[in-house]
Amino acid sequence: MAESDPRIKGEPLARCPGPSVRDLMAADTNPVPEFLYTDEYENLGSEPIPASRYTDPAFFELEKEKMWPRIWQFAAREEELPEPGDHVVYDNAGKSFLLVRQQDGSIKGFYNVCLHRGRQLKTKDGWSAQLQCPFHGFTWNNDGSVKTIPCRWDFSHLNDDAMHLAEVSVGRWGGYVFLREAKDGPTLEEFLAPMPEHFKRWRHEECATAIWVGKVCKANWKVVMEAFMESWHTVVTHPQLLPFTGDANSMYNIYGDHVNLTVTPFGTMSPHIDPQGKSQQWIVDEFVKYNGRSSDNYEGDAAPEGGYNVKVPEGKTAREALGESLRATTTKMFGHDVSHASDAEMMDAILYNVFPNWSPWGGFQPNIVYRWRPWHDVDHCLMEVRIITRVPPGETPPKAPKMKFLSLDQKWTEAPELGILGDVFEQDMENLPFVQVGLRSSPNNRVELANYQEIQIRQFQNTLMKYVNGQL
Template identity: 80%
Template sequence: MAESDPKIKAPPQITGEPLPRCPGTSYRDLALADTNEVPEFLYQDVYENLGSEPIPATRYTDPTFFELEKEKMWPKVWQFAAREEELPEPGDYVVYENVGKSFILMRQEDGSIKAFYNVCLHRGRKLKLEDGWTAELQCPFHGFTWNNDGSLKNIPCRWDFSHLSDQKMQLPEVSVGRWGGYIFIREAKEGPTIEEFLAPMPEHFKRWKHEECATALWVGKVIPANWKVVMEAFMESWHTVVTHPQLLPFTGDANSMYNIYGDHVNLTVTPFGTMSPHIDPEGKEQQWIVDEFVKYNGRSSDNYEDKEAAAGGFAVTVPEGVTARAALGESLRETTTRMFGHDVSFASDSEMMDALLYNAFPNWSPWAGFQPNIVYRWRPWHDVDHCLMEVRILTRVPPGQEAPKAPAMHFLTDDEKWTAATEIGILGDVFEQDMENLPFVQQGLKSSANGEVQLANYQEIQIRQFQNTLMKYIEA
């Protein structure tokens, strides 16, 4: 569609020379043909040409670099630590741990949340080992006790600690940021607010309101690969053609749009309900696209309709002259409104089916739109060669109902595959396909002859943005 078309309201914001794109239908073309209006920011190109320099392989394999991340990056960034529904009542707490440090997030009587270092100020024992509820924070070693607001309550044998004042024994706090139902912590006292750090996500998500959602399921597994290796696999869609071939009939993998916003946020928009440009369209009907979507898409609301979905009850018939995207969008609007009680009749086809994946530096990635939303988090796991990958699904809380307390994470053992988490359905098969690559990426990086990682200029631009931001912290 020509740039002079009056329907085009969002001109590109590109710094430097525009980068080549996959020939054929663009995401903008699909957005402008949508049944309902698509938010402009979902089809507006926003990126900067970041060049073509390789990434040193040692950033993924070197224990010294891993230590630099722990020292210079992690304490200075906002880290997604919990969801509001994990600690709904005063006295509820969550233990959040990362790169050798442990924190307690505690719901206060006034509904606010405080976060403390999970350390007894006497001899250093962890105060809590797992999530729960408590009327006080008492150390299991000698019984030093604090109130839930961090103030000192009791020192056993106080006569022997005349050198310790109540003020000195206040539990040290870390900064807390709350947005969209998510709770973040940051060790550094100074820095951008959580809204500034995540911009433009707070503005974009006013439409999707994750504060109206709750965690429906939560699965985690330790992966034998560096946290950046695993996370970066979810920053681009074009590996679908080889790694996830079953998705190609309804996934425009190479038609994806990759936006970057400053240092900390990017957005991948991958269209569903349209064939991959890697597939020969000859003889392929719109109904075939829909049928493949229903079989292999693991995120849409039909997968959460329990008995009906289990019985294969979700079906979409494409009328004559209607596209697969339009037929799926209409069906998903109706299904979502019926299941979750939120009227989404205004929503675009894009917001009902496409992969709208935001990445927030350094390790948190929520999907957007009006379907049940995937939320990823990756954390280093003890050393440079392992990480914990977590997958949540958020669903909308029906109007007038209280959000249910979040379930505990289903922690898969080393010998369990993602498919053992039957609650995530077909997504388990997709993640297993990723696992056929990622441990061997880590092994390969250690054997690299030239010590370099090469990136695509456009389709992997978000990885380059991430790496550039990481180095700003390391070199500061």
């Protein structure tokens, strides 16, 4: 991209030598959407981040007061509450909310609290014809209007309008359901921009949750979340991925305050690997063994390693061979014709981060969806991983499975449904609790960030401070 391109504000930042995302996309089998290879970022400087933002209980309270109530929070998928009367309990940052499917198909959101003495109305997801408090029996209709006040003679001071359940705003997009406490602020579509335009190709509303696992992690929610905002930790943390991952060649885009995009190319060797003597077939074989989104999820001839057998024809690249194979198997498995899809959309890590704690993958493969939430205190969080897959045409989306909960002492590998992804997440866990300890021990209260490869972390931290300081 020319240095004068308006999508780069300030001086262009240094990039790793080797094939760029743009170079790889130029050689793609099918046309690639321009937004997947166009740089768009602003030089955000090199100032350090205070380590105390991850460890200080007072800052944790500021987040709860200033930030969480003002942002759109991903609270559920549509398939979690398919029928009228279905409800989902969403807890975060010390508050509890209820999402309830209405008779007309809409979804209402309420504070999950009885207006009598404050008990949570529901503690689990499920179905109910009404919302009744288990303490004294105060009862509301599913639309939030009061139905029954026990011993009404003793509550002459209450009227029905005042006893309507307090609502929160609800937004729906792409099969995802969001809520926001604040009444003012950007619409959901404005908050997510430019994702709604990008995802017109991938249509997550045609998908449903197939796997859902959550684990308590011994680190601040931002520590864990930010570990998924850059790919260059692969070289040390996930060395088995280097044969087919262009880790340091990733593209990092930022869009305004709330959204960013990472494109990490697969089917190409890391710039940290000596290519001497390495074949395109070797790249494919390593991809099949260790890529968690593709190797264990497809039918096919068993390779010696137990993965899917993909042969690289003479004169073809690993990316071309993988793209062709994945297009064929995806079409076969899910009934959606993806013959038009680019190699990039079939294999690359196309990860969007939406402020502050939600990250869906793009592309045509079964997609990973991350969510991180504080877990009781500044030093713990709940990390959730969903795999969403395409629903075959004409079929009704299955109801989402319940989240499999892994406690602090359990490992990601105790969720075998994640396949090789569980091993990858465990490698991350070997770092993150010790990051939390190290941040508490920091003698200079400084976290230093790379200018380009960690630009999304800086964008996130800048946006967080705008909320904390009342600027958003």
